[in-house]
Amino acid sequence: MKSFLSLGIGKSSAILEAPKPASGILPHQEEESLAYLWVELTKSEAGCCKILSEVRNYGEAVKDTQEAEEKLLKDLGASGLAAVSPQMQQATDEYLSVVMEMKAKSEETSSVVQQVMGDPVKQYHALYEPLDALRRRRDAQLVVVQKCQDKLDRLKLKGKRTTDVIVERDSAQRQLKEINGQLLTEAKKFHSMRQPLLQPCIQAYIQTLVDYYGTANSLFSNFIQTSRGAHQIKDAEYEATMGDHLRKIKSLKIVAT
Template sequence: MKSFLSLGIGKSTPTIEPPKPASGILPHQEEESLANLWVDITKAEAGCCKLSTEIKNYRNALKDVQDSEEKLIRDLSNSGLAVYSPQLHQALDEYLSVTLEMKPKTEETSGAVQLVLGDPIKQYHSLYEPLDSFRRRRDAQLIALQKSQDKLDRLKLKGKRTTDVLVERDAAQRQLKDINKQLLTESKKFHSLRQPFLQPCIQAYVQTQVDYYGTANSHFTSQVQASRGVHQIKDAEYESIIGDHLKKIKSLNIVAM
């Protein structure tokens, strides 16, 4: 069985095979604890898989926003409207200036998001493979034990000698119990380490967002303030002009659609 890491990031429902049930063979408390723990692991792996997809979507969104702003400036510049409006021409120059200033930050943020959260999630996923190897060993041993038990039952029905098979069955059962305890221990360790491993990654991710949007807000605010200073427009007058422009934009058919 492959973990969802080997199936590729981006799947919203990872295939994680649970340990085979061994009711009546293994201690009930261990059996129940392992089953419940595996449910939690499956849910957590599915959540991380979705998070990996969202990281990819977010990085694409950053690039799309940057590309869209650059395209908007090109389209407005190529429309010829700026030739007839010095104010529009200056606004485009100012908008272009801010957009170009933000491009390195956009690329930096995209790379940082992958570095602080995308890559660590993939690295943690890889730790599931050794755990799944324990699970496969445990399931294989369970099958071997069941075969020994079936052989023992057949010999008993036929009234034949069962000593050798009984020794074989008991040895298989002891080995299964040992492997099951190892799997339970490793499963608990794997699941308990996820939160302390990912928490600083998520904190770093949030910091990249604060830095990115803080930088964008600072650039645009500074540019607006500089532009208003050049034109010597008072706050009330500036708000009135912007309000009028927004009303005209909202009244356009293309906006209504």
């Protein structure tokens, strides 16, 4: 069974297939360590799935926001309001300049977020495939040991010679223990590598968001200050004018319905 990422982003029903229990065959401490480690691996994989889902959603949100801004400007132009109001025309032009400046930043942010978070998580998951192959080898060898033990038990019940079967079982158990030890070592290594890999990715992700929102805040703040200064509207007058417009909008039947 493949893991979360190979089955698709966000499918919480999928889980990493855990190694088969080998109670009474392998040392209890090793069994317990492997079981606990696999629970942690499962949690980490689930977390990575959520990260991939959020990265995808965030990229789409940035794109949708940009498209919504452009549509708003298009609707303002089609409304004809700018034709009867020089102030509206000037504000629309200034707003357009800000939105167009943000377009490149929006596209860059969507791309960079995928590069610094989405792609590394997917690439890291490729390391899980050899680990899962080792887990399958271990489970297959466990079946061999169990069959040998079953055969030995049947021979004992019948009072027949068991020497050859005991040798076969002991050999199979040694192979199982060797594979199980290798799986435990590789699983620990796989799990421990995740944080060092993701740490710089998360830092780059946060820096990208800071850059995006910092640019947006700077551009829109400058737009508001320039617009108010150009029109020489005081804060109190501006708020009163906007309040009047909002009251008129709310009184429209289309808003009421």
